Amino acid sequence: MKINLRQIEVFRAIMLSGSISGASRLLLVSQPAVSRLISYTEQRLGFLLFQRIKGRLYPTPEAQRLFEEVSSLYESVQRVNDVAENLVENRAGQLRVACSPNIGQSLMPRAIAIFCQRYPDIRIALHTLIPGALLKGLLTHQVELGIAYMPVAHPSLEIRPLYRNRIVAALPAGHALTARDEITTRDLIDEPLVGYNSDIPFGQLVQQLFGNDAGQPLPRVEVTQAHVACAMVQAGIGVALVDEITMQGPIWSNIVTKPIAPEINAPIDIFSIQFQPLSRLAVEFISVLESLRS
Incomplete structure (x- = not known):
C-alpha cells in the first residue's frame, strides 16, 4: 500500500x-510532524503533491485529482457515521417478525x-405463518423473531417464554x-364442535384434551386457525376450544x-436463532411484548 x-x-x-500550519491546527499536531509526513507521502507516491510558490503551498494537478477521491x-x-448514529438512536432500519x-x-x-409510536422511522415486516413455515423463516434468516405456539423444540432455536395462554371454551x-x-x-x-385439523400443533393439543380415540368428538366443522373457529362460534355453528390470546383480538360479540x-x-414463546446476537430493534420489540403481559 503506497498511502x-x-x-x-x-x-x-x-x-x-x-497550509502546513493550518493542517497542524486541524489535526492538533506539530507543523514539523505534518511536513515530515507529507514529504514521506510524496516519496511513497512518487510525485509531488504541493509546490511552494512565493512562500505559499499550491496543490499540483495530481494532488487535485487525488483530492477528488479522498473527498x-x-x-x-x-x-457510515450517520448509519451508526441512526442505529444508536433506532432511527432507521427494518425489523422482520x-x-x-x-x-x-x-x-x-x-x-x-406501541413499537411504531416509539420508533416511527422503523419499518416492520410482519409475516403470519403456520409453525412449520415460521421455523423455516427463522432458520433461513428471513425473519429475526418468531412469536407462536410451537411445541416442537429445535436445537438451533432459543426460546423465551411469553404467555401461559390458557385454553378456554368459546x-x-x-x-x-x-x-x-x-x-x-x-x-x-355431545355439543356441535368446531374442531381443528390434526396436522397443526393446536389441533393436536385439542385432541389430547379429549383423551383416547374413543373420546374424540366428531367436529361439525373443521378449521385450521383459532380465530376462524371463533367466527364459527359467533355465527352460531357450535362451540370451540380456543386460546386466551385469540380472544384478545377482534371484539367477538355473542361469544362467552x-x-x-x-x-x-x-x-x-418468542423464538430466535441460538447464539446469534439480536439487533437492538429486536431487543426493543421483545421488551414491548413482555410489557403487555401485565
Whole structure:
C-alpha cells in the first residue's frame, strides 16, 4: 500500500486549510510532524503533491485529482457515521417478525402500535405463518423473531417464554354451559364442535384434551386457525376450544368464554436463532411484548 489512512488525513487537512500550519491546527499536531509526513507521502507516491510558490503551498494537478477521491472517501465515512448514529438512536432500519395467524389478529397489532409510536422511522415486516413455515423463516434468516405456539423444540432455536395462554371454551351467548364457572371436555362431548385439523400443533393439543380415540368428538366443522373457529362460534355453528390470546383480538360479540378444567395451556414463546446476537430493534420489540403481559 503506497498511502495509508493517516497520510490521507494529513493530505486532506492541508488541502482544506491551504497550509502546513493550518493542517497542524486541524489535526492538533506539530507543523514539523505534518511536513515530515507529507514529504514521506510524496516519496511513497512518487510525485509531488504541493509546490511552494512565493512562500505559499499550491496543490499540483495530481494532488487535485487525488483530492477528488479522498473527498469521496470521507463522504462514505460520513455515511457510515450517520448509519451508526441512526442505529444508536433506532432511527432507521427494518425489523422482520413472524407470528402465528391468531396472534397476528390479537397480540401483534397492540405490540406493533406501541413499537411504531416509539420508533416511527422503523419499518416492520410482519409475516403470519403456520409453525412449520415460521421455523423455516427463522432458520433461513428471513425473519429475526418468531412469536407462536410451537411445541416442537429445535436445537438451533432459543426460546423465551411469553404467555401461559390458557385454553378456554368459546360458547355462543345464551348457551346453557355459560352458567358454569368452569367446563370440562366431558361437557362438550355431545355439543356441535368446531374442531381443528390434526396436522397443526393446536389441533393436536385439542385432541389430547379429549383423551383416547374413543373420546374424540366428531367436529361439525373443521378449521385450521383459532380465530376462524371463533367466527364459527359467533355465527352460531357450535362451540370451540380456543386460546386466551385469540380472544384478545377482534371484539367477538355473542361469544362467552369459560375456562377449561383441569387447566391446560398453549404457551406462546418468542423464538430466535441460538447464539446469534439480536439487533437492538429486536431487543426493543421483545421488551414491548413482555410489557403487555401485565
